[in-house]
Amino acid sequence: MSNEHYLHNPLIHADRRLGRHRSPWVRQFDCTHIAPLIICRGPIRKEAMDVFREMGISHFGILLSEKDSITYQNALAPELRAMTDPDRIHRVPDYTGANKEERDQRIRQIINIAHDNGYNAIFAGYGFMAEDETMVSAMEAAGLNFIGPCSRTVHDAGLKDEAKRTALKAGVSVTPGVDNATALTLLKKHPDAAALKALAHEKGLAVDAALFDDDSLALEDLADDVLAASYDKGIDLYTVDELCETLTEVVEKMATDYPENRVRLKAISGGGGKGQRILGIGEAARTPELAREILNEVKTTGVGDNKNILVELNIETTRHQEIQVLGNGDWCITLGGRD
Structure with a gap:
């Protein structure tokens, strides 16, 4: 099967530029001013790039771990093929560091990359780094918008x-x-x-x-x-x-x-x-x-x-259900789930 079904599937891809919507209420959620640095890896990184483009976001960058380059010397991930500007690919030794000291160094490095290259937001995907309260609070303190729960929520629910x-x-x-x-x-x-x-x-x-x-x-x-x-x-x-x-x-x-x-x-x-x-x-x-x-x-x-x-x-007979929830402390809505 070719990838045409994915590339041209209206259930996956759409014009997400809310600033062009006919509703004034919807237009206030326009996101073209956001310039995110994507710090996760794998398929979610490519999906994020696709969605950001569909949202009308033109300035975004990605991290590239040196370990990826060593492990996959002759491979070029789809997201790298799509990044025509090498200045938006930022190399780091790895994504998280091997211990607390290295994690703190990596967080500072990510913040510096964002400030030096005009990014105003951080997208960490889901799991692992996205659930790191220390990282999220550091991004907030540095004046960067973390695309995800705030550090208090990560502390209460992420751990x-x-x-x-x-x-x-x-x-x-x-x-x-x-x-x-x-x-x-x-x-x-x-x-x-x-x-x-x-x-x-x-x-x-x-x-x-x-x-x-x-x-x-x-x-x-x-x-x-x-x-x-x-x-x-x-x-x-x-x-x-x-x-x-x-x-x-x-x-x-x-x-x-x-x-x-x-x-x-x-x-x-x-x-x-x-x-x-x-x-x-x-x-x-x-x-x-x-x-x-x-x-x-x-x-x-x-x-x-x-x-x-x-x-x-250990629950032997169970299913893993994940529900995406968005709220502000006064109300919340569910955005769907996955099995």
Whole structure:
């Protein structure tokens, strides 16, 4: 089958220049002033380029990882064939960096590329980088429009542990499991509010002093507050070995509670299926091995990285449904979904 069905399919391609619409209300959503830098890769990058052109956006650029050039030396992706101006192809060592320090460097590099080349917006696609709160907040602070959720929303919904806690507070059912393994690990070493307060003082962490005397705050939540301050400062309060020990204990308990089910380990960040491993029945001893694989895969092995990993019951018969939602805090609409 040729690609003509895709190239000339009216259900895929259309004139999206809203500034030419007959309705004044629709015309206010004209986007021709947007100049986006596309920082994702793969098919979504080409799709974004097509849609931006159909929206009347003429000035946009893309990142090109040096690793792509090394891996695919003799290949030329469709989006590169379509980019006739080489000045709009910006080379970077890789897209995300291998650790926290490199990620911060890459974020600064992306911001500099945008400022130096007249881009006023960032498009990160979906999953992985698009769910990186640090990156989104840095783009906002640099005066760039991030095409996607704001950093606060990414924090509340993009991190899987925060998303589960938000869902639980709203009375929404979630997959059985543990979402605070790092807090449990910290509490093994500092088991009460006084010990956590002493730790925060010793490490110079910016934690609201009133929290340590708040009897309504669960100890595990207080531990999470201390951990959040440690991530902001870029220091570790636990080792990977200590975390793996806690994760193993959690997996063993889940195996007791659900003896006929496998267990899924899942990184709190990332997307596109990254950072997930399944432990078979009776495989709790493999937890440290798989946990380290996850941390390496989502690149959270650096000092000061949030290394939390979810432990969940693996739902064997399920379907993955994604619903796109757009809202402003007062109202929201759904934009369709995919199975």
